[in-house]
Amino acid sequence: MNQSHKQKFFLLITFLFIIPTYIFAQSAAINVSVDATDAARSLLRVRETMNVTPGKLDLFYPKWIPGEHSPTGPLNNMVNLHISAAGKEIAWVRDDVEMFAFHCEVPAGVSRIEITFDDAAEPGSTSSSYLARIKWNRLVLYPRGLNSDDIQVTASLKTPAGWKYATALPLAKENGTTADFKPVTLTAFVDSPAIIGKYFKKIELSDKGALHEMDIVADNADALKAKPETIAGWKELIRQAQAMFGAHHYNSYRFLLTLSDHGGDEGLEHHESSEDGVGVNSFSDASALLDLGDLLGHEYVHSWNGKYRRPARLATPDFEKPMHGDLLWVYEGLTEYLGKVLPARSKLWTPENFREAMADLAGDMDHQTGRRWRPLVDTARAVQFTYDGSRQWRNARRGADYYDEGALIWMEADVLIRQKSGGKLSLDDFCHKFHGGTDTGPMVKPYELDEIAATLNEVVPYDWKGFFNERVYTVIERAPTGGITNGGWKLEYNETPNAINEMSEKANSYTSLFYTIGVTLGSEGEVRDVAPGSPADKAGLAPGMTIKKVADNDYSDEAIRNAITAAKRDSGAMNLTVESNGEEREYKVNYHGGLLYPHLVRDASKPDLLSDIIKPR
16 A cells, blocks of 8 residues: 555544544543532432533443552442333443443434432441541443543532532532532542531641641541641651652642541542541550541642552543552552651651551561462452451461562662662652653653663662562562661561561551460450461461450450569469450460561661651652
8 A cells, every 4th residue: 555545544544433432432521429418428419411422321430449469349239220211211231241331322313411329438448427428439430431521520529518528620610518519530530538517617728738637527626626647747748858859749638637536547549649547546645646647648748659650551441440469569569668757758658657667567468478489460360359368267267468569679679679779769750750740730650660770770870670670579488678677677587576566556446466465466365376386376266266264364465464474483384265257275385585576777887868858858
C-alpha cells in the first residue's frame, strides 16, 4: 500500500472508530446525588442519572479499588437497586460470572436514565452516631467498558443538619446542608472521598504555596483539641516531605481525619487527600499519637509513591481490570520506610521511636517461619489473599510482609547509598529523581522495576537488580537487616518491652510472645497464632484454643508474662490449662529464656547512619 493510500486508510479508520468512541466518551456524563442524612445509621441513599442511547447497556459497580490492590468493592452493601426512565422501571439482570456487572435494555427514545440504590454498610465500619466517611466508589454505577478518565461525574452531597464536610472535590456551590461539586472525571471522583461530622475542625498546615489542611471530625468536641506541639509536628511533616521529594503532584492536600472508636479504623491514600481513621482519644493518648504520626506519614508519602508514581500493572484504566501486585514491595514497602522517616524528621517521633519501630519490623520479619518456603514477592502477588487472610497459622503462611520487609530493604538501600557516596547522597536523591521534578496537579506516571534500578544507578552505580532479586524474588532464611548492621546498630533482644510493639498491642488488643514461647494471644487468652517449631508448637498449642489458666492463676496478660519470667529461674515446664473444642486439657510449655523484645543497640565500630537518616532537612 503506497503512502497516499495509507493516509486515506488511516483517516477512514479514525473516522469509523476513534471519532465515535470520542463522542460516546464525551456523552458519558453522570450526575450523582448522595443523601447522607441517615449516615449515623450506616445508610446512604444514591440518586444517579446518566446519558444513554437505546439498546443494550451494561453498568458496572467499582470492584478493584485503587490503594486496596484487591477486588474489595463492597457490592453486597448495594440494596434497593432500581433503574428507570421517564418514571418507568427498566429491568436489570446481574451477570452470572462477573457479578459486579448489571445488564439492561434501554428502550427506544430514551436518552437519560435514573438509577437509585442505597449503600447499607456494616454498622461501625464507616460511621458512628456523629461522623461518617463517604467513599464515592460505593455510591456509583458507570457504563461498563469505558475508561474512568473518559467519564465526567457531577456530584452533590447532603449532610445531616449541623454537620460539616471536607473533601478534595472542587466546590461549585453550597445551599443549606447540600454541597454541589464541579464536574470531575470518574477517576478523580473515586479518588476524592469526603468526611462528614457533627464535631468538625479545620487546621491549616501551610501558610504559602499549595493549600494543606488537617480536616477532622470526631465523636465529641473534646477529642478535637490537639496540642500546639502536635500541630507544629503536622506542619513540619509537610515541610519535610517537600524537602524529601522536591516537588508535589497535587493542587492541594487534605488529611481527612476521623477520631472515633466506633467509625472504624482507616488508612487509605489518594492523590490530594488521605483517609486517616484512629481512636477518639488519639490526641490525648501518647501511644495513640505515635500511631497517628506513623499513619499520617505513610498515607502522605503515598501521594508521591503510589498515586503519582505507580507500578504499571496497578495503573488500571477502570475499576474492572485486575491489578497485579508484584511491585507492592515498592508501592507499600518504600512508603512504609519513608512514612517512618518523616515522623522522626518532623519531631512527631523521637529518634528512639524510629529505632524501636525498625527493631520491631526486623524482629517480626526475622521470626516469620513462612519465609523459609515463600519469597517476599509472592506475598505481593497474592495480595488478594494476604490482606484478609486468616490470622491463624499466619506465621507459617506469611501476611502482607511486603510492607514491613519492604521497609527493611529500602532502609538497607538508603544506607548503601550513603556508604558508597561517602555520606554525600542518600535515598532522598532517588526520591528527587523518581518522584520529584516540577510541581504538577494529580497525574499518574507508571513504572516497571527496570526504571527503579536505572534511577538508583543514576544516584549510585551498583547492581541494584541483583540487590532486589536476592531480597525480594528468592527465598531467604533471615530478614534483610543490612540497613541496621551497616547503619551502625545491632538487633538484640532483652526483657525491656519495645515501645512501638506495646503501642500496637494496646491498639489491637493482643499479646505477642513470638520471641519467647512463640504465640500471639488475644485479650481473653485465645490463641491467635503459633510459630512452627516454637516451644508452644512443640507443646501442642494451636490457633483456636484458649488458655484458661496459667499454673493456678486465671489467664491474664500479666499472669502469662510473670510465668515466662519465673520459668527463667525454674527448670520445670510452664503449666497451662487450655480449652479446645469444649474440652480442657493441660499443656506443658518448656521454655526458660525469659521475656524478650527486639531493640536496636549502637555498634560503635561503625558510623551511625541511622541517626543521619532521620535528621530534619
